[in-house]
Amino acid sequence: EEKVKRIDSATDKARAREKDSDRLKVEENVFDVPTLKILYTLSNKGIIKAMGGAISTGKEANVFYAEGDEKELAIKIYRMASSTFKAMDAYIMKDPRFTNIRNNRRDIIFAWTRKELQNLKRAKSAGVRVPEPIVAEKNVLIMEFMGEEKKPYPLLKNTPLEDDEAKLVYNKIVEYMHLLYKEANLVHADLSEYNILIDPADKTPVFIDMGQSVTLEHPNAREFLYRDVLNILRFFGRYGITDKPEELLSKIQAE
Ligand code: ADP
Ligand code: MN
Structure with a gap:
């Protein structure tokens, strides 16, 4: 009651x-x-x-x-x-x-x-x-x-980063995309600076908002993955990350 x-x-x-x-x-x-x-x-x-x-x-x-x-x-x-x-x-x-x-x-x-x-x-x-x-x-x-303190971690979008910090965050995101793909058999399918939080303590990313994530068997999985890749590269371009979409894709799909 x-x-x-x-x-x-x-x-x-x-x-x-x-x-x-x-x-x-x-x-x-x-x-x-x-x-x-x-x-x-x-x-x-x-x-x-x-x-x-x-x-x-x-x-x-x-x-x-x-x-x-x-x-x-x-x-x-x-x-x-x-x-x-x-x-x-x-x-x-x-x-x-x-x-x-x-x-x-x-x-x-x-x-x-x-x-x-x-x-x-x-x-x-x-x-x-x-x-x-x-x-x-x-x-x-x-x-x-x-x-x-009852406040959610800031979005990646709203987190100021030095270039070297951004490089570390990018590498971690790539590692997570790889783990999602290879270990979880999933594509996030709405990955961007709007669905990644940053823990201010250690600047590690946290993926959120996975309602739309699909398994690799989904007929549009490749297309969704490619869109995630483009979103991430678009965001990190401003920090001097110059990977091409195909390069990032092969990191994600590597054994
Ligand atoms: P939407 O579909 O509305 O985009 P999200 O899952 O992205 O839903 O959540 C919306 C917002 O709520 C996020 O941007 C984040 O600020 C906050 N949020 C979502 N999940 C959590 C969580 N587990 N812990 C803290 N904040 C969260
Ligand atoms: Mn969201």
């Missing part, structure tokens, strides 16, 4: 904060009754101890800070009212792990959420630094919070 009240009041506060902004509608959309029920259940199980504030409002999902049993959590909630779910089709329908998903919004969003959890697990097992996935329940994904 107490926990439920805390979630309610955290939800109210989150809404109050957003009241006078354009985000109001989006925030209201995220906490529909079924989603609140999932959050209650997760709190009754002791997985969520207290809900915190909003970290991000994206095209399809909102991310919230929360306190877990021992660790801080990031809770990513895919909005059931999301209008862009159609874009999920191309990624999920041809993925051999998800061939029996019915073609409706609910099931696609739930499968997407499970897929993100599985992708994070595979990436982590392969040695890629990602948030530790904890649980996926319908449209709610719970994972380790990557940040400090």
Whole structure:
């Protein structure tokens, strides 16, 4: 009961904060009754101890800070009212792990959420630094919070780097792309400076946002990989990284 009240009041506060902004509608959309029920259940199980504030409002999902049993959590909630779910089709329908998903919004969003959890697990097992996935329940994904003092680590995009630091970050990203490809059998498929966080302590990258990541069997895997490669080279070009796309590709695909 107490926990439920805390979630309610955290939800109210989150809404109050957003009241006078354009985000109001989006925030209201995220906490529909079924989603609140999932959050209650997760709190009754002791997985969520207290809900915190909003970290991000994206095209399809909102991310919230929360306190877990021992660790801080990031809770990513895919909005059931999301209008862009159609874009999920191309990624999920041809993925051999998800061939029996019915073609409706609910099931696609739930499968997407499970897929993100599985992708994070595979990436982590392969040695890629990602948030530790904890649980996926319908449209709610719970994972380790990557940040400090309740603030997420900055995006690569917003991290000032010296040229020599940038070179190290680039090499680590290449290593992670290689591990993803060779060990996890995955292509991130939305890799860019917007989906890589930088741990300020040691400047190591953290890959996030793996809902759209596909296995190498996906018919568009090569095309997605090539796009990731171009994004990374475009970003690191400003730091004097001069690898050609084919060079980076062969590093990723090396034995
Ligand atoms: P979207 O699909 O909306 O882009 P992301 O997974 O990229 O969703 O998350 C959006 C933002 O939320 C990220 O840019 C990051 O700031 C924050 N975020 C996501 N996951 C975590 C996490 N595990 N720990 C801390 N912050 C996170
Ligand atoms: Mn993202």
